[in-house]
Amino acid sequence: MTGAVPGAAPLAVVHPDAAVLAEATAARLLTRLLDAQSVRTPVHAVLTGGTVGIKTLEAVAASPLRAAVDWSGVHLWWGDERFLPDGDPDRNETQARHALVDALVAGSGLPAEHVHAMPALGAVVGDQTVETPEQSASAYAAELARFATEAADVAVPEFDVLLLGMGPDGHVASLFPGHEGLDARGATVGVHGSPKPPPERVSLTFDALRRAREVWVVAAGAEKAAQAAAALGGEPVVDVPAAGARGTERTLWLLDAAAATPAS
Numbered sequence: 001m002t003g004a005v006p007g008a009a010p011l012a013v014v015h016p017d018a019a020v021l022a023e024a025t026a027a028r029l030l031t032r033l034l035d036a037q038s039v040r041t042p043v044h045a046v047l048t049g050g051t052v053g054i055k056t057l058e059a060v061a062a063s064p065l066r067a068a069v070d071w072s073g074v075h076l077w078w079g080d081e082r083f084l085p086d087g088d089p090d091r092n093e094t095q096a097r098h099a100l101v102d103a104l105v106a107g108s109g110l111p112a113e114h115v116h117a118m119p120a121l122g123a124v125v126g127d128q129t130v131e132t133p134e135q136s137a138s139a140y141a142a143e144l145a146r147f148a149t150e151a152a153d154v155a156v157p158e159f160d161v162l163l164l165g166m167g168p169d170g171h172v173a174s175l176f177p178g179h180e181g182l183d184a185r186g187a188t189v190g191v192h193g194s195p196k197p198p199p200e201r202v203s204l205t206f207d208a209l210r211r212a213r214e215v216w217v218v219a220a221g222a223e224k225a226a227q228a229a230a231a232l233g234g235e236p237v238v239d240v241p242a243a244g245a246r247g248t249e250r251t252l253w254l255l256d257a258a259a260a261t262p263a264s
C-alpha cells in the first residue's frame with residue numbers, strides 16, 4: 001500500500017464515552033439512512049463487528065428514530081466476517097441479527113433477502129458447499145456484483161454508509177497490518193492467520209470499502225488512541241490499515257474521549 005490514500009480527508013468527532021458514542025453513532029446512522037432515502041432507493045449500509053459496532057446496532061434497535069426509516073428500501077452488508085459455521089455466536093452476522101437485524105426483518109419491513117451475510121463455513125451457495133474463506137469471499141463478490149453500479153471499477157454497490165471498527169493494532173474490517181489482504185484486488189478477500197481470532201476471516205478489500213460514499217471508523221477506549229492518532233496522522237496503510245479507510249464523499253472518525261487522547 002503506497003502513495004496517497006484516495007477519498008475524503010478524515011474528520012474526527014469526539015464523544016464523552018463509549019456509551020454516548022454508540023448512541024450518537026446510532027442516531028447518525030438512522031439520520032444518514034433517512035437522508036439517503038430522500039434522494040435514492042434502495043440504500044446500502046455496511047455493518048461492522050466488534051464491541052462498538054454491535055453496541056451501535058443495539059442502540060439503533062432501541063431508538064424511536066428506527067421507525068422513521070423505510071427498511072423495505074434498505075440493504076445490509078458486512079465489511080468482514082469471521083469464517084465460522086452459520087449461527088456461531090462469534091460470527092458478526094449472528095451478533096448483528098441478535099442486536100437488530102432479526103427484529104427489522106420480523107417487524108420493520110426489512111426483506112430477509114436484503115440481509116447480505118458473508119457465507120458461513122459449510123454454507124451451500126448454488127451447488128457449492130463453502131469450505132474456505134476464499135470460496136466465501138468469491139460468493140460474496142458475486143452477490144455484491146448483482147447490486148453494482150455501472151461505473152464501478154470494482155463491482156460493488158455505491159454504499160451509502162460503511163461502518164468500521166478499529167482494532168488496537170489499527171486494523172479495520174479484517175485488513176490487518178502487514179497482511180497480504182491489504183493489497184488484494186477485487187471486492188473481497190479470504191484471510192488466514194488473523195492476529196485477532198478466529199484466524200480465518202472474509203473481508204471487503206480497500207477497493208470495495210472506498211466505493212462507499214461515507215466511511216465511518218468508530219472506536220472507543222484508550223487502547224485505540226495510539227493507532228487512531230497514527231491513522232489520522234497519515235501513517236502508512238501497511239502499518240495502520242485504518243489510515244486507508246476513506247469514503248468518496250466523507251470520512252468520519254467517531255471516537256470516545258479515551259480513544260481520542262493519545263498517551264502523553
Ligand SMILES: O=C(O)[C@H](O)[C@@H](O)[C@H](O)[C@H](O)COP(=O)(O)O
Pocket residue numbers: 048049050051052053080081082092164165166167168171172173174196
Ligand atoms: O470481526 C471483527 O472483529 C471486526 O469486524 C473488527 O474489525 C472489529 O470491528 C475491530 O477489531 C474492533 O473491535 P472492538 O470494537 O471489539 O475493539
